[in-house]
Amino acid sequence: MHAFEKLPQLVDKRGKLVHKGSYAKRKNGVNSITTRVWHHSLTKLSAGGSKIESFADFHVRTNGWPEIAYALIIDPKHVIDGRAAIYYCVDIAKRSYHVGNSNTIGLGICVIGDYRTDKLSEATIRSIIDLHKALMADGIGKYDKAHNEMPGYSWKACCVFDYNKAFKDILSDMLPVIKQPDPVPGLYTIQEGDTFWSIALKDGKEGITVEDLIAANPDIKPSQLKVGQTIKFGTAKNTYTPTPETPKKEQSEYKYPLPAGVLKTGSTDKAAIEQLQNALNAVDFKCGTADGIYGDKTKDAVTRFQKVYLPYEVDGTYGPNTKSKLQAVLKSKGY
Ligand SMILES: [Zn+2]
Known part of the structure; x- marks a missing residue:
């Protein structure tokens, strides 16, 4: 048993969330993992859907993925003995979808919240530290990276908080650092697990909606994306202009x-x-x-x-x- 599995604030949710089948195993199982990839959920802590059940529902039912995206999720709203709960959602030997072509080597860890505006609580930082230490003790991954430090994702506003600072255990110094993401690229190359919905981030948080992507890429079937295929992305912005004022058409x-x-x-x-x-x-x-x-x-x-x-x-x-x-x-x- 791994050290991280023995953390007192760890709650095993494997197999207990909405799923439709199962992710494939990583090529070399847990040994494939080189990078612990840090995300935030981009959902405000105050929002009703800022919880693992909603993420699972979105990833499985909307995106059509087999399971929830992240292996491990830290939930600031559920504190166990002064530490935020850590939900173990997908077995780490499986290749879950969260960083496209890097899924095989990346371990997805998500902290619930939108840290462009939310603040990391002390209980959350404690769990980030505990999890990080345990994973290092287990030899799971060599590097830590934010989602937007992974190839192809420099434009993502994820994870925005300074995970490196959290590991150093300097709580008083622990203010979120908002890194300005790169501008959204004009073209985007489809990576493993991508859907128009996951690229547009559901409600168009990057300013691009699913309807924009469909309108700007008329020859591409949203249900049949292929890895390596290039689509219009940044240039798709506002391609679809809804005009709810004029649907008086018969x-x-x-x-x-x-x-x-x-x-x-x-x-x-x-x-x-x-x-x-x-x-x-x-x-x-x-x-x-x-x-x-x-x-x-x-x-x-x-x-x-x-x-x-x-x-x-x-x-x-x-x-x-x-x-x-x-x-x-x-x-x-x-x-
Ligand atoms: Zn992310």
């Missing part, structure tokens, strides 16, 4: 008009189902020939669409929310 004026109401397995409105099928096919959520029958293929396509765009409403049923997202995606593709 559905009949759209190339792919969308039906109103609810459609699901067993629905009989053939014309409406056909419209939905044509729209799904147009945005590459293929459901086969538009035959006006809400069968397994259509339900599956709606489900896949919801997993990407409405991760909290994945039920395979078409309703008003699916309609408005589908409308936005059609628009971002120029329809």
